[in-house]
Amino acid sequence: xxxxxxxxxxxxxxxxxxxxxxxxxxxxxxxxxxxxxxxxxxxxxxxxxxxxxxxxxxxxxxxxxxxxxxxxxxxxxxxxxxxxxxxxxxxxxxxxxxxxxxxxxxxxxxxxxxxxxxxxxxxxxxxxxxxxxxxxxxxxxxxxxxxxxxxxxxxxxxxxxxxxxxxxxxxxxxxxxxxxxxxxxxxxxxxxxxxxxxxxxxxxxxxxxxxxxxxxxxxxxxxxxxxxxxxxxxxxxxxxxxxxxxxxxxxxxxxxxxxxxxxxxxxxxxxxxxxxxxxxxxxxxxxxxxxxxxxxxxxxxxxxxxxxxxxxxxxxxxxxxxxxxxxx
Amino acid sequence: xxxxxxxxxxxxxxxxxxxxxxxxxxxxxxxxxxxxxxxxxxxxxxxxxxxxxxxxxxxxxxxxxxxxxxxxxxxxxxxxxxxxxxxxxxxxxxxxxxxxxxxxxxxxxxxxxxxxxxxxxxxxxxxxxxxxxxxxxxxxxxxxxxxxxxxxxxxxxxxxxxxxxxxxxxxxxxxxxxxxxxxxxxxxxxxxxxxxxxxxxxxxxxxxxxxxxxxxxxxxxxxxxxxxxxxxxxxxxxxxxxxxxxxxxxxxxxxxxxxxxxxxxxxxxxxxxxxxxxxxxxxxxxxxxxxxxxxxxxxxxxxxxxxxxxxxxxxxxxxxxxxxxxxxxxxxxxxxxxxxxxxxxxxxxxxxxxxxxxxxxxxxxxxxxxxxxxxxxxxxxxxxxxxxxxxxxxxxxxxxxxxxxxxxxxxxxxxxxxxxxxxxxxxxxxxxxxxxxxxxxxxxxxxxxxxxxxxxxxxxxxxxxxxxxxxxxxxxxxxxxxxxxxxxxxxxxxxxxxxxxxxxxxxxxxxxxxxxxxxxxxxxxxxxxxxxxxxxxxxxxxxxxxxxxxxxxx
Numbered sequence: 001x002x003x004x005x006x007x008x009x010x011x012x013x014x015x016x017x018x019x020x021x022x023x024x025x026x027x028x029x030x031x032x033x034x035x036x037x038x039x040x041x042x043x044x045x046x047x048x049x050x051x052x053x054x055x056x057x058x059x060x061x062x063x064x065x066x067x068x069x070x071x072x073x074x075x076x077x078x079x080x081x082x083x084x085x086x087x088x089x090x091x092x093x094x095x096x097x098x099x100x101x102x103x104x105x106x107x108x109x110x111x112x113x114x115x116x117x118x119x120x121x122x123x124x125x126x127x128x129x130x131x132x133x134x135x136x137x138x139x140x141x142x143x144x145x146x147x148x149x150x151x152x153x154x155x156x157x158x159x160x161x162x163x164x165x166x167x168x169x170x171x172x173x174x175x176x177x178x179x180x181x182x183x184x185x186x187x188x189x190x191x192x193x194x195x196x197x198x199x200x201x202x203x204x205x206x207x208x209x210x211x212x213x214x215x216x217x218x219x220x221x222x223x224x225x226x227x228x229x230x231x232x233x234x235x236x237x238x239x240x241x242x243x244x245x246x247x248x249x250x251x252x253x254x255x256x257x258x259x260x261x262x263x264x265x266x267x268x269x270x271x272x273x274x275x276x277x278x279x280x281x282x283x284x285x286x287x288x289x290x291x292x293x294x295x296x297x298x299x300x301x302x303x304x305x306x307x308x309x310x311x312x313x314x315x316x317x318x319x320x321x322x323x324x325x326x327x328x
Numbered sequence: 329x330x331x332x333x334x335x336x337x338x339x340x341x342x343x344x345x346x347x348x349x350x351x352x353x354x355x356x357x358x359x360x361x362x363x364x365x366x367x368x369x370x371x372x373x374x375x376x377x378x379x380x381x382x383x384x385x386x387x388x389x390x391x392x393x394x395x396x397x398x399x400x401x402x403x404x405x406x407x408x409x410x411x412x413x414x415x416x417x418x419x420x421x422x423x424x425x426x427x428x429x430x431x432x433x434x435x436x437x438x439x440x441x442x443x444x445x446x447x448x449x450x451x452x453x454x455x456x457x458x459x460x461x462x463x464x465x466x467x468x469x470x471x472x473x474x475x476x477x478x479x480x481x482x483x484x485x486x487x488x489x490x491x492x493x494x495x496x497x498x499x500x501x502x503x504x505x506x507x508x509x510x511x512x513x514x515x516x517x518x519x520x521x522x523x524x525x526x527x528x529x530x531x532x533x534x535x536x537x538x539x540x541x542x543x544x545x546x547x548x549x550x551x552x553x554x555x556x557x558x559x560x561x562x563x564x565x566x567x568x569x570x571x572x573x574x575x576x577x578x579x580x581x582x583x584x585x586x587x588x589x590x591x592x593x594x595x596x597x598x599x600x601x602x603x604x605x606x607x608x609x610x611x612x613x614x615x616x617x618x619x620x621x622x623x624x625x626x627x628x629x630x631x632x633x634x635x636x637x638x639x640x641x642x643x644x645x646x647x648x649x650x651x652x653x654x655x656x657x658x659x660x661x662x663x664x665x666x667x668x669x670x671x672x673x674x675x676x677x678x679x680x681x682x683x684x685x686x687x688x689x690x691x692x693x694x695x696x697x698x699x700x701x702x703x704x705x706x707x708x709x710x711x712x713x714x715x716x717x718x719x720x721x722x723x724x725x726x727x728x729x730x731x732x733x734x735x736x737x738x739x740x741x742x743x744x745x746x747x748x749x750x751x752x753x754x755x756x757x758x759x760x761x762x763x764x765x766x767x768x769x770x771x772x773x774x775x776x777x778x779x780x781x782x783x784x785x786x787x788x789x790x791x792x793x794x795x796x797x798x799x800x801x802x803x804x805x806x807x808x809x810x811x812x813x814x815x816x817x818x819x820x821x822x823x824x825x826x827x828x829x830x831x832x833x834x835x836x837x838x839x840x841x842x843x844x845x846x847x848x849x850x851x852x853x854x855x856x857x858x859x860x861x862x863x864x865x866x867x868x869x870x871x872x873x874x875x876x877x878x879x880x881x882x
Binding site for chain 1: 391393395396397399400401402403406410411412413418419420421422425426427428429430449451452454455458459462478520521522523535646652656657658659660661662663664665670848849850851852856859860862863
């Protein structure tokens with residue numbers, strides 16, 4: 001008996017946002033964290049600290065829907081929340097709404113946010129810092145934030161891993177999550193990881209419950225084998241590994257395959273703007289447009305039902321994949 | 329198609345069959361009355377083999393966000409236990425927190441035909457059902473969590489009409505596609521969001537002013553009035569805290585005779601005696617359970633080795649993070665709905681505390697008289713992974729084996745436990761009650777857990793091996809809906825089990841309050857919060873069985 005049926009098609013599963021996803025995953029797998037979700041943050045947070053972004057590009061509805069809702073269950077009717085932005089060139093005017101009170105900006109290079117958080121953590125523990133300034137942030141600025149943190153009923157630190165510089169993203173996230181753990185001993189604080197476009201959160205979730213691992217899984221042996229560095233598709237392509245790229249893009253028409261000389265099969269929406277023609281292009285529908293589906297939201301807890309609104313006769317990616325498997 | 333299982337030794341407690349040699353007839357997936365003289369299409373000779381209904385696990389964390397967090401956090405859990413795809417089965421992996429597919433296959437290979445996820449957050453119900461949909465072989469169902477969600481706490485604090493609260497309980501069961509209702513650290517998950525670190529039975533929630541006692545009684549009475557078969561599935565206050573046996577005893581008394589199911593009671597049976605200020609409360613708990621016929625329990629037995637604890641109890645799991653092994657953990661506040669805490673744990677037989685936890689679980693098994701009110705669980709994976717069940721069954725059935733295992737644990741723990749003096753050995757009949765008939769009756773599964781005419785032909789056949797661990801590890805045959813799915817402990821056919829739900833009546837008027845609440849505070853519309861049937865019945869994958877609910881009384 002054959003041990004498994006797809007001997008001719010071994011492969012690695014990853015997502016276009018695999019690299020930014022894995023900044024979070026590495027911290028989860030090395031330290032863990034204390035996290036919140038969108039509804040909890042919307043109703044409860046009185047202090048919101050956002051790292052390296054105003055969220056305008058990654059989560060454009062955040063400030064109106066989460067940051068500044070008309071009603072928040074645990075804020076008084078006229079109570080506002082404080083927002084602190086830490087990073088480079090962040091425009092405080094992008095953080096607006098009736099529920100937004102003070103917006104404080106700590107200007108520092110994005111690759112030094114972790115250092116600022118480290119100093120903050122040290123000051124909250126009562127440590128002395130000799131420098132009057134760190135990464136462009138004055139000690140007074142850090143102490144000011146420490147004072148706001150100490151007064152917070154429920155503080156949330158938010159980040160979007162893809163918006164942080166890749167080289168220091170792990171460190172930044174770890175500093176934030178370890179700060180939250182420190183604070184959690186005596187008060188309530190939580191993290192909120194944002195970003196998550198193009199079904200990334202869904203891909204991570206489904207891959208995890210089906211295989212045990214959050215993407216970057218190789219099925220070379222027939223059994224799942226996880227190695228987030230070796231099985232990174234961008235690394236594989238850069239180093240000339242593999243002999244075929246199958247690119248699935250059923251949501252945004254902008255997510256095109258990375259540059260590669262490998263043979264290319266694309267399961268894409270009809271409008272997908274390819275840089276070079278695919279060897280095989282199979283048009284597929286978009287969940288929530290052409291067919292039903294379910295999508296796990298960025299906070300990884302809530303998932304939403306997607307309905308079909310048109311009937312262009314485009315197949316689901318799942319149907320195409322099943323047909324390919326059946327034909328092998 | 330008529331199938332006959334001939335001459336097996338049958339244990340079917342629902343019909344009083346205690347080792348009776350009899351034939352079982354199957355037609356169209358159901359057990360039917362004997363048809364002497366009829367033409368049999370397929371016959372299995374089972375002389376000398378033990379026949380029981382398919383086993384039912386009434387409390388196993390198989391699907392939902394916190395399990396996927398655990399899977400994601402613990403790649404080292406899966407390393408070395410990867411499972412390759414075969415012609416029949418898909419790939420997967422897993423030790424303490426297996427992938428969904430692997431869990432389904434493994435359960436079936438152990439003779440289980442139904443598994444119930446006990447802690448489904450309403451806000452996470454869609455994902456929980458997706459995960460259960462990817463758990464093949466077994467039937468499943470879920471208990472939806474209430475009691476720390478802000479909608480419920482507001483109703484209670486505002487002293488709204490009890491009928492409305494019952495409507496909300498029923499609405500939530502419909503919306504989340506649930507079979508039963510669970511409460512976890514009643515009110516405590518919410519209290520933790522307000523920085524309360526403890527909430528004892530009569531302590532007030534700092535914001536809402538209600539107590540766990542109020543919450544427990546409201547939910548337990550509500551479920552009874554709604555006609556829901558399974559009583560309130562109660563994860564009490566003070567999980568894992570030394571001295572919590574007093575809370576557990578007070579909780580049993582607080583129920584005032586209303587049916588309740590105390591889950592993973594081992595974790596709630598700790599005293600504070602002795603040098604280590606940690607002692608067994610099992611004899612006191614068992615004595616009380618024996619007297620209170622309204623109470624059923626499952627154990628949450630601890631077994632030694634690496635596992636991962638995963639609970640909705642963010643408050644108490646935060647406290648447990650100091651024991652995390654390896655040193656990483658996740659605690660979450662979720663959606664004004666609930667929370668979770670995922671803490672990997674390694675139970676060591678040479679640790680006094682872990683060894684005593686092991687003994688406390690076994691003491692409870694052996695001291696509770698009525699096997700109809702006690703279910704065999706490890707609270708997978710909290711006490712141990714589910715595939716330790718055969719070992720656990722041997723501990724219960726084989727005194728000599730138990731004594732030998734007892735001699736290996738931390739000697740002070742052995743000395744602090746009455747376990748060594750307990751001579752009881754479970755019979756196969758009692759095991760059949762604890763792992764089949766009892767859970768089926770408690771959950772209201774009319775056609776599961778027994779072998780009478782009309783029952784779904786979910787049947788497990790074992791070799792009668794005196795080594796009960798070996799016997800229960802690898803059944804000779806397993807049938808699901810009359811089809812042979814496992815032979816000699818290996819899958820021979822892959823099937824997709826059904827999802828069991830219960831749907832008590834409610835007045836749709838409750839949706840007026842709910843729609844307003846969702847639009848004022850939530851990030852999801854009420855309509856999208858609710859799971860449609862066709863999200864579970866997805867092509868040829870999945871089906872729903874609506875189990876009969878009793879009549880609502882008010």
